Amino acid sequence: MNLQDYHLTLQDVSDQRPEYLETIFSLGNGHFGVRANDPINGNPISGTLINGFYETAPITYGEAGVGYAQKHQTILNLPDLRHIHVTTNTGHHFTRSKRTATDLDLSSGKLVEDYLTSTEQGETVRMTVTSVMGQQRSNFWAIGYTFAPGNYAGGLLISKSIAVPAEVEAIASADPRKTRLAGVPICETTFLAADLQRYHVKTHNTKQAVTLYLGLLTAQASLLQQSVDLSDRQPHTLEYEVYVGDISRQNTIDPSAMFVPTSLDALTADSRDFWQDVWQRSEVAVEGNDELDLAIHYNVFQLNQAAGRDGRTNIAAKGLSGSGYEGHYFWDTEMYMLPYFIYTNQQMARQLLVYRYQILPKARERAHALGANQGALFAWRTINGEEASPYFPAGTAQYHIDADIAYAVGKYYEITRDLDFILQCGFEMVLETARFWEDFGSWQQVGTDCRFEFHTVTGPDEYTALVNNNYYTNRLAKHNFQLVVDLAREIQKRSPGNLETFGVSESDLDVYQNLADHVYLPYSTDLKINEQDDSFLDKPRWPKDRSTPDNFPLLLHYHPLTIYRYQVAKQADTLLAEYLFPEDLTTEELKREYRYYEGVTTHDSSLSRSIFSILAARMDDREKAYNYFMDTARMDLVNLQGNTADGLHLANLGGSWLALVAGFSGFYVQDEVVHFTNHLPKNLKRLTYRMKIAESVLEIDLTATTTNVTVISGPIPTYGVSVNGKLISLEKVS
Known part of the structure; x- marks a missing residue:
């Protein structure tokens, strides 16, 4: 298929409920997102989310304890930007609508929807809604409404404005994945001209x-009354x-906010350029x-829409497509x-890691x-860096988040060799998390073994x-x-004298090496x-008897x-470690x-199946890998x-890309060698994808009988490349 052919339509999704379609056809650009709400019927919970714009509220415990999380952090649902009010010139209100077609163009980011709208008197008008999100101009979003006669062909009066949201009654839910409502922020609106409205939103607590x-x-014409x-x-x-506008922390109107009139076509061109680059x-x-x-194109599309790009925000569990998990x-x-960004957009990957560095003091x-007594422990779920999980057994107790972040820093450096990032941000995060592990763990003497x-x-x-x-x-x-030691050696080699600025001595490195060598890994000799x-x-x-669906x-x-x-x-646990460290186990x-x-x-978590797919492929069980995928x-x-x-x-979207790359093509990097092993399932004829290693863009092409790796742009990488167990020499496409 040509990239221009990638369109997601109503026929491509299984659920036609409005609240589901709002998510699927949502648009975003890392800064803010707009759910595809029905412009006529709307939604009690509005569909505009700004990455990192949140409110807090005290967490109430029946029995609190020292160190418990103190405040909820909840992303705010802001007014619905898509809503429009339409009446006939005789005063009949269009209050009903039915979505008849939807088309999301993955090559340009443009969303086109068709609705049949009607009044209670039975008059109908056809309405086409076209919207697009600015990607390079990330403060902008544009929408167009095209009206055409249904059985009504008279005059229409149309009004559109950003309305102050009404208080929505919270619906109690035992599902921890759903969001809690954070109340209504302080809203002030002013019409600077008949065709220009300014809307200012302030939070009470943050x-x-x-x-x-x-x-x-x-x-x-006036926003409040246009005639058609x-x-x-x-x-x-x-x-x-x-x-x-960008988020201000002075609670004042953004003085740098500049409304520059453009057009839907101009913003579509901006968006198309961005997606062509992606x-x-x-x-x-x-x-x-x-x-x-x-599906895989859609997943990559939404992954790019969700990622914060400014170093102050990250990727929420639901991205900017919904407020589940409170935007944490x-x-x-x-x-x-x-990993997707490390291997395709290293500047974006760096910014996502910079966010973690920004919250290191927290x-x-x-x-x-x-x-x-030392070190740093990153919050399990957060927006501002403080812990927001009130249930510590499945929240704060997941200390592994420290090592997860350190692992990501190591992978970023492995591919980019970005020493500036390591000196400015990365090494300090790896060092502080290691210091926490040193303090948190304990030495145990078991028989003749002394283990950590x-x-x-x-x-x-x-x-x-x-x-x-x-x-x-x-x-x-x-x-x-181990990563502390390895990165310290890199700093000593590439930037002599800088290691001392972190207060790390050779004796400290000996301590960390000894700890790495003695961490206990539980093993069943029976099984x-x-x-x-x-x-x-x-x-x-x-x-x-408790295992029925x-x-x-x-x-x-x-x-x-x-x-x-x-x-x-609930999900892959020990097996997730085996995916991350492929050298640890033999195939058997x-x-x-x-x-x-x-x-x-049980795979009750959406994070599970992708890992099972990758490992099934690694074992060359291609049918099982395909089914999980x-x-x-x-x-x-x-x-x-x-x-x-x-x-x-969102994590599953990233996992689907990993399942293709790390699973079907067997990709991993070890000791400066990039490995590819063909595990393409018989259900597929070909898999082709691109990734960036250092400054080189590679194209990997797999069929049932061939595995080809070529350089599309940039220099021939200095890394070794292994295909199906054999080192090869890369060629550059002319």
């Missing part, structure tokens, strides 16, 4: 402010532009299954989404609050909490210690597999203490471990988890 402008572009005459039976279009760097194509091919940033970024405070252990932790599997020596946590902490933790294999398995996800049907008693996993060892943990995993690639398009209405599953 003291943030954002200034928005709404302007009418196509007629010299359909008696000529021709379509008539009205275009509007919205400017969403696809030039990271095009991925699958032959043999058009649905799958479209998790470990998902580093482990599932950041991480130091958090470590101290938990009794550590971590107690009362929760790994990625949130169905198993507060255990000793979670394998994933320990393996990542071991890597964190000959790595143990998820010290007690997991001793528990009974989840009862079969209506019992899942378990977290919505059983008390956590009930789940914790059993040997049941991996098969044995995979077989065991697959039998106790199908669930991963089309998860939101088929609403597999049942909650896409709350927002897209």
Whole structure:
């Protein structure tokens, strides 16, 4: 398929409910996002989200404790920018509408929707809504409404403005994935001219402010009343532009906000240029299954729409497509989404890591609050850097987020060799997280072995909490210690004298090397597999009579203490570590471990299936890899988890790209050699994708019988390249 052919339409999605379609066809640019709400019917919860614009509220505990999270942080739902009020010239209101067609062009970012709108008296008008998000001009969004006669061909009166949102009653939910409502912010609106509205939003507690402008572009008329005459039976279009300012922390109107009238076509050109650049760097194509091919393009599209680009924001669990999980940033970024950017857009990857550096002071405070004498502990879920998870067994206890961030820093440097970033941000984060692990862990003498252990932790599997020596946590902490030593040697080699500025001595490096060498990794000699933790294999398995489909996800049907008693996993845990460190196991060892943990995993988390797909491919079980990948690639398009209405599953979107790249093409980097191994399933004819290694853009092309790697642009990389176990020489496409 040509890139111009990639369009997502109503026929490509399984669920036609309005709240689901609002998510699927949402637009964003890292700064803000607009859900595809019905412009006539609207939605009680508005559909405009600004990355990092949030409110706080006290967390109420029946019994609080020292170090508990103190405040909720909730992204604010701002007024619906798409709503429009339409009446006939006789005063009949158009209050009903039906979406009849939708087309999202993935090559330009333009969204076109058709609606049939009607009055209570039965008069109908056809309305086409065209909208586009500025990508390089990231403060702008434009929308056009084209009206054409249905059975009514008279005059229309049209009004559009940004309205002060009404208080929405919170609906109690036992689902922790849903957001809580943060109340209505302080809103002030002024009409600077008949065709220009300024709208200022201030938060009560976080003291943030954002200034928005709404302007009418196509007629010299009032926003509050434009006339359209359909008696000529021709379509008539009205275009509007919205400017969403940057977040101010002075609670004042943004003095730099500049509303510059443009046009829908001009903003579409801006968006098209951005997306052409994205696809030039990271095009991925699958032959043999058009649905799958479209799905992976959609996933990459939405991943790019969601990522904060300013170093002050990150990628929320639902991106900017919905307010699920309250707009919080998790470990998902580093482990599932950041790899895509590291290998396709290194400037974006750097900015996402810079956000973590910006909140490092908060991480130091958090470590101290938990009794550590040194180091930093990053918040499990956060917007501003403070911990926002009130349930510490599945929140703060997931200390592995420290090592996840360190791992991501290491991977970024491995590919970019960006020493400036390491000196300015990266090494300090790796060092401070290692210092936390050193303080948090403890030496244990077991027989003749002296080993370093971590107690009362929760790994990625949130169905198993507060255990000793979670394998994933320990393996990542071991890597964190080793990474301090490795990066320190790089600094000594490439920038002599700079290591001392971090207060690190040779004796310190000896300590970290010793810790790395002695971190305990639990292993079952009976089953000959790595143990998820010290007690997991001793528990009974989840009862079969509680394993019917209506019992899942378990977290919505059983008390956590009930789940914790059993040997049941929400998602890949030990196996996630095996994916991250492919050199740790032989293929036979991996098969044995995979077989065991697959039998106790529910995949209740959207983060699970992509890892099972990758490892199945690594074992060359191509059919299983393909089946897991199908669930991963089309998860939101088929609403597999049942909650896409709350927002897209961003980590899974990143995981679907990883499943193609690390799974079907067997990609990984080790000891400055880039490895590719062909595991293409028989269901697919060809897989082609692009990635950037250092300054070189590579194109990887796989068929059932061939594996080709070529240089598309940039120099021949100095890295070695191995294809199917053999080192090759790269050629550059002329």
